Amino acid sequence: MRGIPWNEDWRFTLEEPEAPHLLHTDDSTWRTVQLPHDWSVEFPFDPELEASTGYLPGGTGWYRKRFITSPEMTGQKVFLNFDGIYNRASIYCNGSLVRFHPFGYSPCLIEITDQLNGAGEENVIAVKVDRTRYADSRWYTGSGIYRKVALHLLPQLHIPVWGTYHTTPRLDDEKGTLLSRIQLNNDSDDQKIPEIRITVYRPDGQQAAFQTRVIAIPSGEGVKLEFELEISQPQRWEIEDARLYKVVTVIIDNGKVLQEVEERIGFRDFRFDSDKGFFFNGRSMKIKGVNLHHDGGMVGAAVPLDVWRRRLQKLKACGCNAIRTAHNPASEDFLDLCDEMGFLVQEEFFDEWDYPKDKRYNGNEQSVDDITQGHAEFFREYAQADLQDTMRRDRNHPCIFQWSIGNEIEWTYPKYNAATGYFGMSASGNYFWTLPPNSKETISELISRMPRDRYDIDTTAGMLVRWTKELDTTRPVTANCILPSASYESGYIDQLDLAGYSYRRVIYDYGKRYYPDKPIMGTENVAQWHEWKAVLEREHVAGIFLWTGIDHMGEARRKPFPLKGSEAGLLDLAGFDKPSYHMFKSLWSEEPHLYIATQTLEKSLYQMSASGELVERIEGGWQERVWFWHDVFAHWNYCDEEQVVVEMYSNCEEICLYHNDRLISVQRLRDFEDHIYKWVLPFAAGELKAVGRCGDQEIVERLRTVGPVHRIQIEVDQEQVKVDADSVVHVTANLLDANGTIIRNQNLCLHFQVEGEARILGVDNGSADNVQPFQSTRLVTDQGRGLMIVQGLRPGTLMVRASCADHHLVSNTCIVKVNA
Incomplete structure (x- = not known):
């Protein structure tokens, strides 16, 4: 995450202390935590809670961080960027409320310059997180400051946080054009005449281009600068080889470097064709995508990057080339990882717009009560800032190739649904396999006679698309449409550049016949052969996003407790492969499987x-x-x-x-x-x-054929880690018989042991029915396997093993070196 890391030595409590936002409040009894932090995942599963968010609690939490106003802060503009707080966060500095930020997935950038005490004096940042609506989502969200925080110190003459925007409007094998737009603000008392330098570096670190400009900026004003740089023989950002360039922008005033901003970019081009599908870097390509929620299983919503890296590596090995961030913006770090690994990303903004979804009954909007009221309450007031702050943060990522303004929004504007002729609509309705009972003409006529409401799906969609295109026109805007046959006629899809179909492969030909100029792809698709077969048979369908790439917690309506999560993934909650993973590896991978x-x-x-x-x-x-x-x-x-x-x-x-x-x-x-x-x-x-x-x-x-359990074998995915919140080791335990064959039909209760200064982030066996506490060293395996995630706290050596007291078994020992 860009900026100065600000994640250590936070205090946390779930109590309701007196005046927790004030500087002199006693927080000595509060826990010390390192961010990112998710408090919900620390609790045991409770069958009295809600299946929608995985039987884990919410509540109200307080975070505090004390710091001294340093000499470096004096005379500077001081900002804090919270990459994600779930949710309804109130952020205070020295007792003053700086921002109320209700959305749990968008970055929250605040300026605290005017609230700081003098140089050498103490300050306190206090954050109240109100998660009392603990079932306010249809999936597990986590609770707390679950993403990173960064400090930004900017001079009076500065490029704002997220103030650079780089695009590659022209690209061929001989040269590429980099268009850099720079916002420059002068908040000083005097006119400034700075020099602005932009340097582009190739993936190997060699300089590729350089430009400089001197400009006069009056006091209190800002300017937008454009630089056009030519790069000879650009190395393209490819899915197979994600080559990244670095763009460094420097402000120099009177010979002094005031600020340096660094961004990574990629040279790539792509297009969607309504007849021929998707083209990437000039080649026809099918999008082999998966949907991913933001939790990491046992670690909850506070996911170390090594956890994502392991999971994404497995998806890559399956042949997956694209991710849809269902149904919310991802973290900045996650997108950095996708840049590095070569995944295309559709970034989605919202699951609700003007009207709420029933969190207990997806697609059947029966009721919303105090604990299930979601973000629709805040949508009108905050949506533009949430959407555009996300875009400012993310639009330089080469991995992003689509913006999605919403997910299955049609459920919340139900007046259009009956026009299709489908009755008894639900998330498992007959529209899966049958064409609309009503003709296109009938649907159009019925919708045209409907009275307008205060908020209608087409006008809200148009508003969101307009906000999106104010900041970026290089990527198409789409949405995941659960009822396209109605949405074409309501005007919803007219607002989009690309129609995304949710479980509607049956109307691929219908869409092409009646709306031939609008590109089509699947944005939610079941992980079955028939879905991919339908794409292979239709050149005009750009690809699909399977539901889902990895099991996620929550959305556990299919069966009663102890089912705590969705079982639709190619990988389970521990990141172990499932049979569907191997089916799609056989479909998507070029390697024999x-x-x-x-x-x-x-x-x-x-x-x-x-x-x-x-x-x-x-x-x-x-x-x-x-x-x-x-x-x-x-x-x-x-x-x-x-x-x-x-x-x-x-x-x-x-x-x-x-x-x-x-x-x-x-x-x-x-x-x-x-x-x-x-x-x-x-x-x-x-x-x-x-x-x-x-x-x-x-x-x-x-x-x-295997015999009884004879021994336990553990292995680690890496033998060296760092003292870093993102650096973890995955310890996998397997049960073996006397011949050394892995057992998949027997289970034991294992006890994991770690010698050395380490933190066990959790244990899990991957089963969505497993409700053993994650925060434990004890685990009953599933299919003869289990997983522990460990983080090193100090430089040194960790010795890891597992044992089963009931069978007098002790595993081999794995040694992991922890580096500073």
Whole structure:
């Protein structure tokens, strides 16, 4: 995060102290915390709370930080940037309320210059976080100052925070043009005539371009400067190779450097074509995207960057190339990471506009009460600042290629929905698989006769698009439309550059037929083969965003407690891969891939036909599977002679299946309409071996019958970390049998131990049904595995192991070096 880090030595309490915002309030009994901090995730799960936000509490929290007015602050303009506070934050400096900031996802930049005490004197920043509406979202939000805080000291003649805007309007292999727009303010008492220098550095650090200009700025005024720099043979920012340039802007006054602002940029171009789909750096490309919520499982909303890095690396290995930030702006650090790793990002602004969503019943707006009232209450007053502050912070990121103004907003303007002819609308309605019962002409006529309300979806959308384009016209504006057939006619989609469809692949052709000039893509899609197949068959559809890339907490309406989160992800809450991950790796990755899954015939999706063939219980059922992958297992342990279905997800043209070295059969992918290889055979202990052929390459996978747990094996994802809130080590524990085979059908209660100065951020087994406290060293595994996340507190060595007292087992020891 840009600026001077300001995350250490905060005090925190969930009590309601007397005058907590005042300087001399006694906070000696408050906890000392390091930001980012999420207090909700520190509590045990409570079935009396709400499923929508994951059975974890809210409340009211207070944060305080004392600091001295340093000589460096004297004569400077002093700002604090809170990258994310959830939510309804009141920020005080020395007893004065500086800002009320209700939105939990937008950055909050405040100036405290006039509130500071004199040089050498003490000050206090106090932040009240009102999360008493603990079910104010449809997913887990976290509570507190859950993103970083930075201090900015600016001279009287300065570039404001977020005051630079860099675009690359022209780009080819020979040269690229960098257009830099710089805001420069003179808050001093005198006219200034500074020199402004801009230097561009290549990814290897060599200078690529330089310009300088001298300009007169009267006292109390600001100017907007434009610099156009030419870069020879620009290295493009590619998804496979995210090459970043650095732009350094310097203000020099009377030979003295007053300020230096550094930004990273990328040279890339892209376009959406209503006939041909998406083009990136001149090449036709399908968007292979996933939706991601902002929590990191056991760490809640305060997610160290290494946690995101591990998760994004796994998605990258799957073939994923794009992220949609559902349904809110991401952190500055997350976008930096996407810049570095080469992910395209659709950044979304809002889940609610003028009217609220029912947090308990998505898509069925029954009621909103005190604890579920969300941000709609504040939307009209704060939306422009929330949207545009987010854009000012983020518009230099090369990863961002779309702005989304809203998610499934149609639910909150329900008068249009019935015009489609779909009745009994809900989030699992019949519109998934059928075209609108009413014709386009009927829908248009019915909507045209509707009286206008105080706020209508098209006018609010137009307002948001206008605010967006005031700050950036280089990226298309879109939205996730749950009912496009109505939104085309209401005028909503007219406001957008690109129509995003939410679970509406059935009308891809309808959209192209009736609205041929508007590009289309899927912005929420179930993680099933039929969704990707529909895109591959249609050149005009730019791609999809699967719901979701990773399981998230909250939104747990499908089953009662102990289900605490959504199970729709390719990865689970601990970042372990799921069967759907392997299906999409076989669809999206160029590397040969093969994954074996099993299930008893009785519990499978299949049955034996009269002719002895394995067929679907529901013919063609694969075409209407939705969010959750069917139950299959990664083991070969069943009852003798029990009929077992063996599934394989693969991009190989053919696979030979062997059982105990006996060839069962050779099958070809072209023969499986659902893209799933499948066999049925009677269980006998031993080994399944699959040999896949992918062109001239061969890939082999095995699944072996396992015995009882013999030992615990742990491994770490890195052997060196730093004393830093973003630097963590992931410790994975697996159960093994006597042959060293990983066990996926047995579980034990493990106790994790860490020797050395460290903080255990949490433990989890990945299951959405796991309600063991995260803040623990004890964990019952799921599928024979578990995860602990550890942060080093001091330079030195950590020794990590796991044990099971009930079985007298102790794992191997992993050694992690902690560097300063």
